[in-house]
Amino acid sequence: MKKLVLVIAPVVLAFAGCAATDTNNSATTSQQLGVAALKVAVNAKCLNEINNVAAWKTATRYMTTEQRNDIQTNVCGCVSDKAPESVTTFELATAAIDPSARATIVNKVVSETVNACVNEALKQAK
Template identity: 55%
Template sequence: MKKIIALFIPLTLALTACVSTGTATNTTGTTGSQSATQQLGTAALKIAINTKCTTELNNTPAWQTATRLMTDTQKQNIQSEICGCVSEKAPQSVTAVDLATAAIDPAARNTIVSNAVTKTINACVAEAVQ
C-alpha cells in the first residue's frame, strides 16, 4: 500500500503541469477552488488515513476487548464504518501546505497521517457506537 502511495504522489505532481485550476461557487455565493492535484493528493491521503486507521484500531486494547464477542463480519462492518468516517473527516484537518510536504517527505507524510487519524478517530468511534 505504501508503494502505491509513494508512486501516486509523484505522478500527481507531474500531472500538475497539465491541469488547470477549477473554480466553483458554493451555496453561500463565495468562490473556492481546488486543483486536480489537490483532489488527487486528498484521495491518496484518504487511502493512507484509512490504512492507518485500520492499523490503529486493531492495535487498540479497547477495540480488541469490545470486538472479542463479535463475528468477523460484524467486526469488519464496524471497522469499515469507523475508518470510512475517519477517511472522510481527517483530510479536513490537513492543510494544502501539509499536502505539499507529504508529497515530498515520507516521514512528514507519516506524521501528518498519524495526526489526522488521532484527531478524528475518537469522534468517529463515538458516532459508530451511537
C-alpha cells in the same frame, strides 16, 4: 499492510493526477494529490491502529468477524473522510511530495479522529 500501501498509493496518485481539472495549476494538482495520498495512508494506518483502541477491544469482544470487519470499514472510512478537514492546504501539498511529512500528518489525523469515529460507528451498530 505497509507493502499494500506502497503499491496502492502510487496508483491512486497517478489516477488523481489524471483526474485534475486544471493541470496548469500546480497548487490545485498538489492539493488533489495530497488528499488522495493522505486518504490512502490514513485508511491503512487506521486499519493497523484500530485494534489498539480500548473502546474497540471492549465493544467488539462478542461480535462475529463479519460484524467487526463491517464496523472497522465504517470507522476507517470515517477517519479517511475526515482527514482532509484535519489538515491545512499546505500540509496536503506537502503530503503529496514528501513521504516523511505524509507519515507525520497521517499519525496526527488518525490520532485526532479514530476515537470519535469508533464511538460514532459503535453507536450506529447498536
